[in-house]
Structures are given as C-alpha cells and as structure tokens.
Amino acid sequence: MGQAVRERGRSVGGLLREWRERRRLSQLALAHEAEISPRHLSFVETGRARPSREMVLRLAEHLNVPLRDRNHLLLAAGYAPAYPQAALDSPELRRVRAAVRLVLRAHEPWPAVAVDRLWRLVDANAAVPVLTAGAAPHLLRPPVNALRLTLHPEGLAPRVVNLGQWRTHVLGRLRRQAALTADADLAALHDELSGYPGGTPGPAPAEPAPGDVVVPLRLRHGGGELHLLSTVSTFGTPLDVTVAELSIETFLPADEATAEALRGAVG
Structure with a gap:
C-alpha cells in the first residue's frame, strides 16, 4: 500500500504536526523559522485554521519534507500537487x-x-x-x-x-x-x-x-x-x-x- 493511500483522509494540520515532531522542533521554533505567529501555527495544526497553499509549502520547506510528501500535504489541504512525478523513462x-x-x-x-x-x-x-x-x-x-x-x-x-x-x-x-x-x-x-x-x-x-x-x-x-x-x-x-x-x-x-x-x- 502506497504512502498516499495510507495518508488518505488525514488532516493537513495533523500531518504537519507529525513532521514537526519528527524534526524535533517546538511550535515556537518552527513559527520563528517560518516567520509566522505561534498562535497561527497552533491553529493550523489543530484544524482551527485552513492554511493557504503558500503556507503549506513554506512550512514543508522549513521542515525539510521530501517532495513526495509535500504533495501529500497539499492534497490533504485541498490543493493540487506542486511537484510533478514523471517516470524516469519518460x-x-x-x-x-x-x-x-x-x-x-x-x-x-x-x-x-x-x-x-x-x-x-x-x-x-x-x-x-x-x-x-x-x-x-x-x-x-x-x-x-x-x-x-x-x-x-x-x-x-x-x-x-x-x-x-x-x-x-x-x-x-x-x-x-x-x-x-x-x-x-x-x-x-x-x-x-x-x-x-x-x-x-x-x-x-x-x-x-x-x-x-x-x-x-x-x-x-x-x-x-x-x-x-x-x-x-x-x-x-x-x-x-x-x-x-x-x-x-x-x-x-x-x-x-x-x-x-x-x-x-x-x-
């Protein structure tokens, strides 16, 4: 079963929180790096605020999320994937x-x-x-x-x-x-x-x-x-x-x- 299938139905806030915890960053540290307020980040992670497409990509960049998983984050937030995935023989x-x-x-x-x-x-x-x-x-x-x-x-x-x-x-x-x-x-x-x-x-x-x-x-x-x-x-x-x-x-x-x-x- 692929990673995207396993994550289907997951909220973007929950996925972002998991990536932040995986990188061992506090909300305060990530908010500082991404230049957003800790309050807004908290709202995104708990689902009280829907992040913009640009916000998802900004947080993913600071969390060093692989491109494959950045697409998963965008899909979870209701946006189209940002990164193509062409076959190597294409x-x-x-x-x-x-x-x-x-x-x-x-x-x-x-x-x-x-x-x-x-x-x-x-x-x-x-x-x-x-x-x-x-x-x-x-x-x-x-x-x-x-x-x-x-x-x-x-x-x-x-x-x-x-x-x-x-x-x-x-x-x-x-x-x-x-x-x-x-x-x-x-x-x-x-x-x-x-x-x-x-x-x-x-x-x-x-x-x-x-x-x-x-x-x-x-x-x-x-x-x-x-x-x-x-x-x-x-x-x-x-x-x-x-x-x-x-x-x-x-x-x-x-x-x-x-x-x-x-x-x-x-x-």
Missing part, C-alpha cells in the same frame, strides 16, 4: 537520464550505480560487475535492490571481508533514512535486511578505530581484496519527485592496489 526526463549516464561513465573504472528512493537500481556503469560477480541470478533480475544485493547471503555478503561492520553501516544509514522520511517501505526494507545473517557485528560508524575516517567496503576479488570508499551524490534543487529521489553511489579505490585491480578488470 520524454520529460530524457536530459536527466543522459546526465545520470554521463556521471556514471565518468566514474569508470570505479563502480557507480544510480538508485531510486527504495534503493532499486535504475542504472549502472561498466565497472559494477566487478562488485556483483558471483551473486545469485535471482538477485540480479530487475528490479534489483542494491542494498538487498549487498547484504543477502546469496549476494555480495560472502565476499565482504568486514561484513559485520559494513552491515552495521548499511542498516544504520537505512534506519536514519526511514526515520527522516517516515517512509514505511524503507522501514520494511530495513526489517527485511536486519533478518539476514551478518557475520560478527562490527564497530558502529560512530565509533571508528584509530585513524579511520569512513567505513570501508572490503571485498574479496580474485586472490586479493578490494578496499573501497563509498560516496553518494544527488541532484541539487530538484523540482520533480523522481529526480529528487535519485542518488548516485560511487565506490572509489582506497589504495593503489585496488585502483590497479579495477583498471585491469574494466579495461
């Missing part, structure tokens, strides 16, 4: 697809993937098979979920040397993403992945070993080991829901041996 997003493809190719021979809000693979560059080698075919059939592929016992997990540590990192990131977006689908994905075996639990990213600055991905490859660092990129100031939910994750070599191995594998 003509409207042709330039976006081209930009994603350009970025992915530019990162070669370093592996890079483009994923949607649920971590479903929408594109990948020629270096990604280095990471996915040996994964079960059913995990590679579309739609491929990048996080499921990583932690599944028939996916990358048997090749991840620091599986406990990497699993802690992935689940922590997914848990924070689900909490920030209030996305039930992400929460369900977190619950699924949490049930996978994960090796000996590693140190949480908040408690790194001396000298560590990021959590590495250490992946068995041939007779050696790849040491990779992950970076995530998103589109700045997106105005379309689909574009706002796209991200590109790149795995960079953490040492020269890994760089050489990737160059050799991709050619």
Whole structure:
C-alpha cells in the first residue's frame, strides 16, 4: 500500500504536526523559522485554521519534507500537487537520464550505480560487475535492490571481508533514512535486511578505530581484496519527485592496489 493511500483522509494540520515532531522542533521554533505567529501555527495544526497553499509549502520547506510528501500535504489541504512525478523513462526526463549516464561513465573504472528512493537500481556503469560477480541470478533480475544485493547471503555478503561492520553501516544509514522520511517501505526494507545473517557485528560508524575516517567496503576479488570508499551524490534543487529521489553511489579505490585491480578488470 502506497504512502498516499495510507495518508488518505488525514488532516493537513495533523500531518504537519507529525513532521514537526519528527524534526524535533517546538511550535515556537518552527513559527520563528517560518516567520509566522505561534498562535497561527497552533491553529493550523489543530484544524482551527485552513492554511493557504503558500503556507503549506513554506512550512514543508522549513521542515525539510521530501517532495513526495509535500504533495501529500497539499492534497490533504485541498490543493493540487506542486511537484510533478514523471517516470524516469519518460520524454520529460530524457536530459536527466543522459546526465545520470554521463556521471556514471565518468566514474569508470570505479563502480557507480544510480538508485531510486527504495534503493532499486535504475542504472549502472561498466565497472559494477566487478562488485556483483558471483551473486545469485535471482538477485540480479530487475528490479534489483542494491542494498538487498549487498547484504543477502546469496549476494555480495560472502565476499565482504568486514561484513559485520559494513552491515552495521548499511542498516544504520537505512534506519536514519526511514526515520527522516517516515517512509514505511524503507522501514520494511530495513526489517527485511536486519533478518539476514551478518557475520560478527562490527564497530558502529560512530565509533571508528584509530585513524579511520569512513567505513570501508572490503571485498574479496580474485586472490586479493578490494578496499573501497563509498560516496553518494544527488541532484541539487530538484523540482520533480523522481529526480529528487535519485542518488548516485560511487565506490572509489582506497589504495593503489585496488585502483590497479579495477583498471585491469574494466579495461
């Protein structure tokens, strides 16, 4: 069941209050940031005042509400959605697809993937098979979920040397993403992945070993080991829901041996 269906019939005031509490803001703090009176904000949240379209968007902006959920707020208030949601393969997003493809190719021979809000693979560059080698075919059939592929016992997990540590990192990131977006689908994905075996639990990213600055991905490859660092990129100031939910994750070599191995594998 989709998020919009779950929220059908909810009042805009109640939804705004939930977002404010999720962001751990008092009515006074949000009113100050949005430059409105605390009394008016209270009236909006309790349903005693109907917010204008501009007010809904202003509050949503200050609450850092995702574009998908800003549309839900507008619908709850009786207004039309403000942000389009075109399919990634639609003509409207042709330039976006081209930009994603350009970025992915530019990162070669370093592996890079483009994923949607649920971590479903929408594109990948020629270096990604280095990471996915040996994964079960059913995990590679579309739609491929990048996080499921990583932690599944028939996916990358048997090749991840620091599986406990990497699993802690992935689940922590997914848990924070689900909490920030209030996305039930992400929460369900977190619950699924949490049930996978994960090796000996590693140190949480908040408690790194001396000298560590990021959590590495250490992946068995041939007779050696790849040491990779992950970076995530998103589109700045997106105005379309689909574009706002796209991200590109790149795995960079953490040492020269890994760089050489990737160059050799991709050619």
